[in-house]
Structures are given as structure tokens and as C-alpha cells.
Amino acid sequence: LPFLLLGVLIGLAAPAFLKLLNLFRTLFKRTGLGLPLRLALGGLLLGFLLIAIPRVAGNGFSVVSSMLHTDWAWYSVLLILVFKVLATGLTVGSGAVGGVFTPAIFVGAAFGTLFGQVILLVLPGLDLPLYLFTLVGMGAFLGAATSAPFMAILMLFEMTLSYQLVLPLIVACVMAYFVSRGVAEVAMYEVTLVRERDALLRHKLRHTTLAELVRPADTVVSTTTQMRDALQMFLDYPVRYLYVVNEEQVYQGVIAQPDLTRMLLDDNAAQDRVVGDILRMDFVKTLYPNMSLDEAQEHFVNFAGERLPVLNGDGSGRLIGVVYKSAVLEKYSAIKRSLDASGEVMLD
Numbered sequence: 002l003p004f005l006l007l008g009v010l011i012g013l014a015a016p017a018f019l020k021l022l023n024l025f026r027t028l029f030k031r032t033g034l035g036l037p038l039r040l041a042l043g044g045l046l047l048g049f050l051l052i053a054i055p056r057v058a059g060n061g062f063s064v065v066s067s068m069l070h071t072d073w074a075w076y077s078v079l080l081i082l083v084f085k086v087l088a089t090g091l092t093v094g095s096g097a098v099g100g101v102f103t104p105a106i107f108v109g110a111a112f113g114t115l116f117g118q119v120i121l122l123v124l125p126g127l128d129l130p131l132y133l134f135t136l137v138g139m140g141a142f143l144g145a146a147t148s149a150p151f152m153a154i155l156m157l158f159e160m161t162l163s164y165q166l167v168l169p170l171i172v173a174c175v176m177a178y179f180v181s182r183g184v185a186e187v188a189m190y191e192v193t194l195v196r197e198r199d200a201l202l203r204h205k206l207r208h209t210t211l212a213e214l215v216r217p218a219d220t221v222v223s224t225t226t227q228m229r230d231a232l233q234m235f236l237d238y239p240v241r242y243l244y245v246v247n248e249e250q251v252y253q254g255v256i257a258q259p260d261l262t263r264m265l266l267d268d269n270a271a272q273d274r275v276v277g278d279i280l281r282m283d284f285v286k287t288l289y290p291n292m293s294l295d296e297a298q299e300h301f302v303n304f305a306g307e308r309l310p311v312l313n314g315d316g317s318g319r320l321i322g323v324v325y326k327s328a329v330l331e332k333y334s335a336i337k338r339s340l341d342a343s344g345e346v347m348l349d
Contacts (some may be wrong), residue, residue, distance in 0.1 A: 007116050007173050008141050008173035010112075012141075012179065012181040015105075019146060022094065029095050039096055046091050050084060057088045061106070072131070075115060075118050082112065102143075105142055105143050109139040111138075112142060114138065136163075140173065141177040145174075211292045211324050214328045214329065215321060216325065218320060221246060227275055241257060241306060245277070252319065287310050288312070304326075309324055
């Protein structure tokens, strides 16, 4: 349970750490300086920081090793944690070639150590070594920041070869990962964001159905409608065909404008005939509300028209409306734009 709680807290802290680094990038860009001057400014500020706290220099492995083997006062851990985050922000924000991988391990170790000190203070009877919290904090923070919990679990196990570490490490890493992804879509590497946005786009396209795109069908006639009334509807609406239903509103097919025009040219008395005489069942394919956008697109690809009829999905065959090709394309574009915009906001 303590490691479950540690995973939750790290799941909240890891996105905050990455957003803080993005904030430093934004602040340096707002100075309006070129890259060489930004690098110089970042190096100057970092140099002053290292004069005050030399131990935050480098990849931090020596400090992590010290935390694992010696007892640190809580205020010392907190102090070096704050200054290490500041040093990383100055390095990354100014554009210097510095990495975020090892600082994430450092921050996780310090965070785990602080958490362990609090837990052991509150629960003095808990028979757990402090270094266990340090190691689990390293793995959980790394897994949440990189969105790769399995990698973090394997790496920490390979580093320690401790079977005692496996269960709390798995619990904390998995919990930290899901909490961090639920709190904010941000990751250490852009390729992770691109992959997840593409996966989300595919998921939305597969599960978005036509039900929300159905529009009322205005050009509907009955099988007993006379030809003159159908002709008037063709004059009133710029369409190529009319949908035909029976008395129970069950879809029967369509009548095409060329068929009606040809009949009227051949026989002047055809106006008194009914629509059911020239009914065509195979002119258009029908859609259903539970169809996905991908399925609907396959129907539209081989169809020159703009709309297709939608039948009730309960098997009754009732006509409930139409779906326009433009609405399907617009939905595709809207989903794509929303994901692209969210990705750009995250990176900015």
C-alpha cells in the first residue's frame, strides 16, 4: 500500500516536472535571444547555481548512490531536489545538449527518499528499508516520465537484481504511468506523443459511428406516389434520386431521375403511374447507425453521389435519414484537427 500511494504521487509529479521543463524552454524563447546567446545565458545562470550547490552538477549518480547507502536529512534531500530540477530546467530550457533521462532518475530517487522518510516517520513499525523507497521512486518516476513503465521495471531490476524490489516496483510503476497519462498527455520524448496520438486517432475512427451524423431525409416518397408528384419533388430538390418507402416506412429502394425522365419522354401518360413501377433496389447501398466511419467511407468511395440512406439497425428496414459524404469527411477532419491541436499544445 505505501508503494501504491508512492505511484499515485509520482504519477502527479512526473507530468509537473516535464511541464516545468517546457516552461523553461518557453521562458528562454521569450527573451528573443538567438541560440548562442540563450546558451550563454543558461550557462551563466547554471554556473552561479553550481557555485552554491556543486552536487547538482553532472548526471547525479553519485548523489543517488549516496542516498542509497547513507542517511540524508530530509531538508538536504529536498534542497538538492529543488536545485537539481532548477539546474535541469536551465540546461534544457537554454537549448544545451543535456538529457532529461538521468535527471528523471535523480528526481525519482530524491522523491522516493522523501516519501520513505515521511512514511517511516508516520509508521515507525513498518519494517521496510529506506533504500527500497529510493529505488522504487527512481523506477516509477522514470516510467511515468518516459511513458515506458516496463522499461523502467526491467532497468531497475537489472541494476539491483533484487527480487524483493520487483513487486513494489511493478505496483508503483504501473500506477504512476496510468495516473500521469490520466492527468496530462505529456511525455519525455516526442515520438511517444506522436505514437499515442496516432493510436488515439485510429481508435476514434474505429469507434465513431454514423448515429451522430444522420440527418432527416427530405426526398422520400411512397410506393403509391404518382409520377407527377415525384417529378415535382425532383424540381423542388436538386437531387438525382428519391428514396421510396412503403406504408410502414420500410425502405424499398430508390427512383433515379434518369429513369423517370426517360419514362416521361417515352410515354406522356406515365405521370399517372406510381413510383413503385420504376423502383430500383440496387441503385445505392444502405448504411446503418452503428457503422463506423471507416465502413461508411468504403461505401462512399465507390459511390458518385453525395448522400446515402440510413436504415434502422433493428432489422425492420425503416428509413431514419441520410448521411452526407461531406459530413463523414468533416468528422474525419475534426478528429484529426483536435488531436493535432492537443499535440501542439502539449509540445508548446
